[in-house]
Amino acid sequence: MSDDDTVTVAHGAGTGKTRAFLEDSVVSRFAQNGAGDDLAVGLDALDDGAVHEIDDRSVVVTTDSHVVSPLSFPGGDIGRLAVAGTVNDLAVMGATEPLSLTCSLIVEAGTSVELLEDILDSMEATCEAAGCAITTGDTKVMGSGEVDGVVINTTGVGVIPQGAHVPDAGLSPGDKLVLSGAVGDHGITLLAEREGFDIDGELRSDVAPVNDAVAAALDAGTITAMKDPTRGGLATALNEMATKGAAGIVVDEPAVPVHDAVSAAGELLGIDPFDVANEGEVVFGVDAADADAVVDALQATSVGADAAVIGEVTDEHTGRVVLDTGFGRRYLSEPEGEQLPRIC
Amino acid sequence: MDERCRAAVQISGTVQGVGFRPFVYRTAVDAGIAGYVRNTGGAVEAAFEGPQAAIEQVLQTVRTDPPPLSTVEAVDVEWRDPTGVEGFEICDSTGKHAGGVDAPVPPDTGICEACLDDLRDPDSRYHEYWATACVDCGPRFAVVEDVPYDRARTSMAAFPLCEDCRERYETPTSRRCHAQTIGCPDCGPTLRYEIDAECVATGAECVATGTDAIARAGDALTDGSILAIKGTGGIHLVCDATDPETVGRLRARTGRPAKPFACMARSVDAIEAFAEVDNTARELLTDVRSPIVLLETTTAASWLDVVAPGLSTVGVMTPYAGLHHLLFDHVDDPVVMTSANRPGQPMCTTTESVWDRLGDVVDGVVGHDREIVARCDDSVVRVVDDTPRFVRRSRGWTPTTLPNPTGVDGESPVVLAVGPERDATVAVAGSDGVVSSQHIGAVDSPNTLAFHRDAVTHLQELTNLSPDVVACDRHPDFLTTTEAEQYAADGMAGPVAVQHHHAHAAALCAEHDVNRAIVVVADGTGYGPDGTIWGGEVLDVTYEGFERVGGLSSFGLPGGEVAIEYPARILATLLADTDRIDDRLLETGAVESRDDAAVVRQQAERGVNAPTTTSAGRYLDAVSALVGACDRRTYEGEPAQRLEGLARDGTPQPIDIPYKTRSGDRVLDVQTLVRSLAALTADASAADVAATAQHALASGLATIALDTAAERNVGAVGFTGGVAYNGAISRQLRTHVEPSDCRYLQPAAVPPGDGGIAYGQAIVATARNISVADNR
């Protein structure tokens, strides 16, 4: 059997191969079927969620299945991740006050009840922090080995004034790019935990609900596009925003906040913090005049202490991201599975 | 046979821009023949009328004694009835180049002896004129916008001829007859010396012009200034090579801590004061194309250690433009002469861009107002095992035609090959040949991508060919691969993704016209069909395909590209002794603590961001870190080059060459080999270990290749890839193969490094003969 006949990890890595799979096999099937006239953002947008326009309001829906190894890690656990992930997807669509969250639990037989309780406690606490409630759910127990530990699916619904949603495709030349905080913490922390690397320095996942921060940003200025840089990291999020917005992005590399411990661990492992997942960050496209106000507003929130302007949108090199390193400029490509060296 | 005849003649080859028409005129007039000559498309068309014997004589001269810069591919003659014309005429050009790989424009060529004499002759109109040129010399490729090659389609069009120059331009007996780059101090491009960007921005008087500008530059260089000097196809950063403080300043300002800088010296004699010049090197240094030649140094002079740190070689060239000759009237040699660019960026071609991008590097700029149409870096040649090998095939050789042995007239598609990512060139192939572009560089930034696109467009214009098929590397992340996909989306067939080492091998085979060979490709990094990084391969190769039949065993690169920067990391997957691994990691600065060293080992063990490779270059890098030759790579090939330098003082020690089997193929067992080398360090000097490592690699790969050739009854064994620049390894491979019945193939016309990849891609794509229709 060749690579093309089986689903590989790359199909789900959140980058080019995932997009190809989604477009060829999923979107083509479901994008149009049965979707009503009310659909403002549908499956084919491959945005963070769907938007239905009903009467004078927009309903935002998003869903995410959460798997993580290990289940608990510095800074969080799968419970916190499951709530924050969906709250954040709603938030970056513009729905910062979730109406409802579902919780579908899939548990491997043999999992300790105490562990499960801890996870549920964590979900409860995170819901409280995000100001949302779980209103419906489902629980399945699978045989030992049929699923790895605990899998949690959450679906979120938010209701906002009609047309108030923010797509990830809205960048236009002249916009500034604002990042809500340092990148790389979640991905590097998880990798170190999973592999048992004894790395110096405080590594801690950034997993957190960002809906309050997004609300503050929306209050402070005109936001043209938003995205949470989860799988594939900042590099992937920026490339998607550039492609979808048909705009060019120039990132001022030294301006991108990266915690020292993450940067050191990244150097040690040869992994670029720009390429790994974040679970408590947002990239904003902001009208240039409002950029400083948005940064100030973000810095006043619990997740935004490191918020900064990290770049701008240009009408050159459409669809691509250029990294200005301070010494020169090169393209920032998105990671495709394992990064294979190109140096000769 | 005194009866009057008429011959209608078509002459093809490199026949434009080389003084071909005046040459035909002189030859015909001397023989008392009437008729005309003109450029038409990419060829020269002539009619000769007169006695048949005299016409035959003229044709003979055209075939056997054409102008120095021309190459005559074919002279087609049709005999017609005479028309009774009188006199002989040079007519204006007609027609667009019909399209073809016969290079329609010659490469840029260094100043000829006759022009040099003019430069020195106080009575000459061209006395001390920095840009003087004639039909036999001067810029061509760098100034031509389109064909046919006429002044109007060059950047000389901006300089209308003065009366004196026009007379020479129109006099068939003059060396400057139809020399499109003719110009004098009155009418030609003007030199000037600028001390800041204001000269450009405000159009204010610059500091000095003409010969004064050169004198001023010479004084500044003597005083330790760093200058940018605009030449034929690019701009150089120039400073006194013999002052370590000045060169150190250049290093600090350009952010190049250790990359060797090329130098220019006034003569071979001057070069012999610090480097070894054998006959092969002498020929190269005195060649009118003046490549940079990598030479063994002969002194321990402290300046050399700053110009080429830690290396036993230095790159040197001789003056090739009038400007350079004049410069040495005002400054001692040698001077550093390196391309004016930031690391990874293309060379600047305007003084404005120098002030813009390198304003904090240069103290002054010598510029001129002739536009550089096509940027063309200096060529670089290394004498390896007594034969010249291109490190970079660029100025002086672009756009000469390389063979396409697999092309079939009228059947093969026109192929565009976009090259790899680093050290890229591009190529356009027709059925009868391949034209490779100048050096482009690392295509990973907006500026190099723009250069890549310009090079593609310029080649298409010069050949007047529009490609049917596009070929690229198999590496999915290369920007050139994305470019190829774009060309395909815009209508070309393909992209034909050619495996990196197949391209290297096909290039070698094609230049020797051998369709099948067992080729050792010892290289840095290339994407393998199995998704791992290849680079130490023995391939059974045809133009169309290949089979991997052996090579190196695989090992990990913990940290991916970081392992290439800090090669001690590779030892973590090769050595067994953890203390020794940790020591090397710490001592080379690859990690900062023992804890971190343990993480790198864990990373290697668990295969976390530790891509698998079979690269010969990475093996040499690892050994370089083992013996302390190189801690950190700061430029391409540095660890292996330093290892080679160290090995020069060593003697290979007898060790067993370990093999193992991988899916039925024999491979050199890198892990066991490196462990033996590590054990050897207890008794042998670092130099001996370095020499042993190189020797084992060469012998192991040669043995696998020779045995395979015998088993499979293949008559040729070749060697290419980036490691083929290593003299000791090349010599060892050759001496292994030569006693056998196999023909030995080594790179000559095509660079064994990635500069030759586009050519190889073009060959493979031609051989696969994909038609546009098939692919849509």
Ligand SMILES: [Fe+3]
């Ligand atoms: Fe290569």
Ligand SMILES: [Mg+2]
């Ligand atoms: Mg998302």
Ligand SMILES: [Zn+2]
């Ligand atoms: Zn000349």
Ligand SMILES: [Zn+2]
């Ligand atoms: Zn003149």
